[in-house]
Amino acid sequence: MGKGIMLQGTASSVGKSILAVGLCRVFKEDGYDVSPFKSQNMSLNSFITPDGYEIGRAQAMQAEACEKAPSYKMNPILLKPTSDRKSQVIFKGKVHKTLDAVDYYAYKPKLKSEIQSVYDELASESDIVVIEGAGSPAEINLNKDDIVNMGMAQMAKSPVLLIGDIDKGGVFASLAGTMLLLTEEERKRVKGIIINKFRGSIELLEPGLKQLEDIVGVPVLGVIPYFNLDLEEEDSATDLKKMYKTDGEIDVAIIRLPYMSNFTDFNCFKMYKDINVRFVELHEKLENPDLVIIPGTKTTIHDMDALRKTGMDKQIIEAYEKGTHVFGICGGFQMLGQEIMDEDKVETQLDQVQGIGLLSHRTRYKGEKMTTQAEGKDTLFNTPIKGYEIHMGDTLYEEDTEPFMHVKLRNNEEVTIKDGAVGTRVLGTYMHGIFDNGDFTRQYLNTIRQSKGLDPINEIPMDYWVYKEEQYSALAKILRDNMDMEKIYHILEEGINE
Incomplete structure (x- = not known):
C-alpha cells in the first residue's frame, strides 16, 4: 500500500x-x-x-x-x-x-x-x-x-x-x-x-x-x-479579469455566463501576444470585439434565458452584423442554434428556449451525458484536433450543415462522426480544449487578422499541453528550492501510527 x-x-x-x-x-x-x-x-x-x-x-x-x-x-x-x-x-x-x-x-x-x-x-x-x-x-x-x-x-x-x-x-x-x-x-x-x-x-x-x-x-x-x-486555477475563487493581456491587436470578448464551465479552455490564450482577452458580464456593454466566444456552461437553458433577459443575445447579433466573428463551445455552441428543447425537464423547468439563431441546428436534451476524449481534423484548415466532450443533449442538423470537424477517435475507439457547425464568421463545436491545439488556433486567429487588414503571424506557439509540461517542471524546482524535502520524505516514511 x-x-x-x-x-x-x-x-x-x-x-x-x-x-x-x-x-x-x-x-x-x-x-x-x-x-x-x-x-x-x-x-x-x-x-x-x-x-x-x-x-x-x-x-x-x-x-x-x-x-x-x-x-x-x-x-x-x-x-x-x-x-x-x-x-x-x-x-x-x-x-x-x-x-x-x-x-x-x-x-x-x-x-x-x-x-x-x-x-x-x-x-x-x-x-x-x-x-x-x-x-x-x-x-x-x-x-x-x-x-x-x-x-x-x-x-x-x-x-x-x-x-x-x-x-x-x-x-x-x-x-x-x-x-x-x-x-x-x-x-x-x-x-x-x-x-x-x-x-x-x-x-x-x-x-x-x-x-x-x-x-x-x-x-x-x-x-x-x-x-x-x-x-490552472480552480474556478470558484479566480478573478478571470486579471488573468489575460489587455493590449493585443485582436479583441476577444468571452461572455461570462452565470454557470460558465471549463474556463480553462482559454488558458492557452496567454501564449498569444496579438490578442486582448476580456470577460464580459451579461450587464456590460459588449462594444465591438473582433471575436465573441460563448463558452461552456453547466446549465445551458438557464444561461440562454439569462442572455435573452439581459439583451446580451441582441448585442452578440449586432456585433456579428458589424463583422465580428462568433465562436461557441459546447453549451455555447448549442446557444448559437435555433432552439434548445428540454421536454423531459432534464435541466430546468423550461420546455424550450430560443437560441441566438446564428446557426441552423436545434438541440434536444436527454438524460444521458456525453463524456469522451476525442481526436479528428477540422474542416477549415484540415489541422489535427484533440480535446474532450462533456454535454447533455443531441444536436439536430440541417442536411446542408457544414461540420466544424470530423471526429476519428472517441475514447481511443475509431469512429466517423461529424461535430459542430460552420457558418459565415460563426463556428461551433462540442470540443473543449479546442484552442489548446496550436496549429488550428494560429490559423483561425490569422483569418481574423486578415479580416482586419493585419498581416498573418507565421509563428505557431507550442501546443498548450507541451507548454504545461514546462510549467510543471518549473514549479517543482520552486518547491525544491524553498521546502525542506528531506523532512517531508521523513514525514512520509514515518507516517501516522494508528
Whole structure:
C-alpha cells in the first residue's frame, strides 16, 4: 500500500491544488509512482478521462504532473453547482443525482465506505498518494462526518501539511487559529506548516516563523515565494479579469455566463501576444470585439434565458452584423442554434428556449451525458484536433450543415462522426480544449487578422499541453528550492501510527 501525504489549508484558494501539483512532479522526478487524490471536489471546471469519466480539472492537472492518465479514482466525488443551493453529484466519474446542500450532507455518510475503497485501490497502485483537502479543516459547523479534510486523513492514515497564504495577510493568526480549532487527535496529524505566496525579505519573516512554531508545536517546512507560472486555477475563487493581456491587436470578448464551465479552455490564450482577452458580464456593454466566444456552461437553458433577459443575445447579433466573428463551445455552441428543447425537464423547468439563431441546428436534451476524449481534423484548415466532450443533449442538423470537424477517435475507439457547425464568421463545436491545439488556433486567429487588414503571424506557439509540461517542471524546482524535502520524505516514511 502506497504512503499518503495530505495538503490542507487554512481557507480556500491558499494554494493547495497548485502545491499538490508541485509535490506530484517532485516525487515523480525522484522516481516514485505518484497519484493525486481528492475525495470531494466542487467545481464547474471538469475534465474527461481517457476512458470517459468526469473528474475535477485540478486532479487532471495533478495527474499530468505525475505523468499519468487521469482516473476517476483520483476524484471519486465531483459536485457541479446547478444553482445557489443545488449541485449535480458526479460519483466515480458518472452523473449520480442532483441534491441540495442539506440533502447532500445527510447523504455524505453513505459515501464514506465507497471513498475508502477507491482510495485503497489507488494507494495499492502507487508508491505515494498526494491528497488534497478542500477549504479549511476548521469549519467546525461542517466537520461531523467529514470526508475531505481530517476525515479523509483518518481514512488514509495520512500525515497532514497545513498551508497558509501570507499574501492575504494574517497568516500567523489563520494558521494558529486553525490549529486551535482542531481536536487533539487532528492536531497530532499535522506534521508541518507551509507558508505560501510570500513576497519580500525572508530575514524579516524568520522571527515570526520561530514564534509560530513555539505556539503550535509544528515545524515550518517551507516558505514558497509568490510566483507567476501559467497554471490552472480552480474556478470558484479566480478573478478571470486579471488573468489575460489587455493590449493585443485582436479583441476577444468571452461572455461570462452565470454557470460558465471549463474556463480553462482559454488558458492557452496567454501564449498569444496579438490578442486582448476580456470577460464580459451579461450587464456590460459588449462594444465591438473582433471575436465573441460563448463558452461552456453547466446549465445551458438557464444561461440562454439569462442572455435573452439581459439583451446580451441582441448585442452578440449586432456585433456579428458589424463583422465580428462568433465562436461557441459546447453549451455555447448549442446557444448559437435555433432552439434548445428540454421536454423531459432534464435541466430546468423550461420546455424550450430560443437560441441566438446564428446557426441552423436545434438541440434536444436527454438524460444521458456525453463524456469522451476525442481526436479528428477540422474542416477549415484540415489541422489535427484533440480535446474532450462533456454535454447533455443531441444536436439536430440541417442536411446542408457544414461540420466544424470530423471526429476519428472517441475514447481511443475509431469512429466517423461529424461535430459542430460552420457558418459565415460563426463556428461551433462540442470540443473543449479546442484552442489548446496550436496549429488550428494560429490559423483561425490569422483569418481574423486578415479580416482586419493585419498581416498573418507565421509563428505557431507550442501546443498548450507541451507548454504545461514546462510549467510543471518549473514549479517543482520552486518547491525544491524553498521546502525542506528531506523532512517531508521523513514525514512520509514515518507516517501516522494508528
